Amino acid sequence: MKPRLTRALLLLALLACTALLAACNRGEPVPWRLTDVTGHMPDLDFKLTDDHGKAVTGADYKGKVVLLYFGYTHCPDVCPLTLAQLHVVMQRLGPLADDARILFVSVDPARDTPDVMHAYVNAFDPRAVGLSGEPRAIEALSKRYRSAFTREPDKGDGQYEVSHSSAIYVFDREGKARLLSTPANPQDDLVHDLHLLLSLGAKP
Structure with a gap:
């Protein structure tokens, strides 16, 4: 250039x-181009286990812009597609992406152990963190952000699918809920709003 x-x-x-x-x-x-949920959703707050087997809370991610997404590693389509798109978003943000974290919360904790989660999320982006925990903790977090998931019947071989919401919840550096992205939003909108949000709190 x-x-x-x-x-x-x-x-x-x-x-x-x-x-x-x-x-x-x-x-x-x-x-903002995405749905502004400022003041309409609670702060980032949870007690879960990350993909290194370490207990973490929402407070551990303060100082970062967080993209929270509910899914599971055996998901056949929407989860890998979403994580692949988020990787592209991070690439498009350039150096600003270092101050962002993708939190992939498993809605299938029985199969998604820390090792499984670590291999899965890191195959997409190094700034992605896999989170899992007790079923009650996952359900409580899902309800906190008005998300939903339902485990489908077992096919008889231990294989089953989990139907789940596909929204991405965006939190600012203080852990405040700010934006909601859905599959209907173009990738450009997410890049645009994350750029603004990350620039607002960028270090001098």
Whole structure:
């Protein structure tokens, strides 16, 4: 890329961030493209086990923009597709993505052990963390964010599917619920809003 064009793009990005911060200081609404759930959903709060077998809570991810998604490793389609798309989103965010975390919460804790979760999420993105725990804890977290899942009947060989919601919940660096992304939202919308959210709290 030519130096003059590079400088122009950097200037445009700087002006966009400046305008965004000015709007926030004036109390004007941020031009989100996703569904704004600020004040309508509870803060990020849970007690689960990560894919290293370590007990973690929502507070452990403060300082990061969090993308929370409910799924399971045996999911035949929507989960791998969603994680693959989130990986592309992280790539498009560039260095800003280092301050974001994808939290993949298993709705199938019986099969999704920490080792299984670790291999699964890391196959998609290094900033993805697999979370599992006791069924009651998973159910409580799901209800907390108005998500839902249902285990289908066993096929007789220990194989079964779990029907689950497919929304992505986005939390800011303070653990506040801010945005909701659904499969109906274009990838560009998620990239746009994450860029704004990450830029708001970027380190100098």
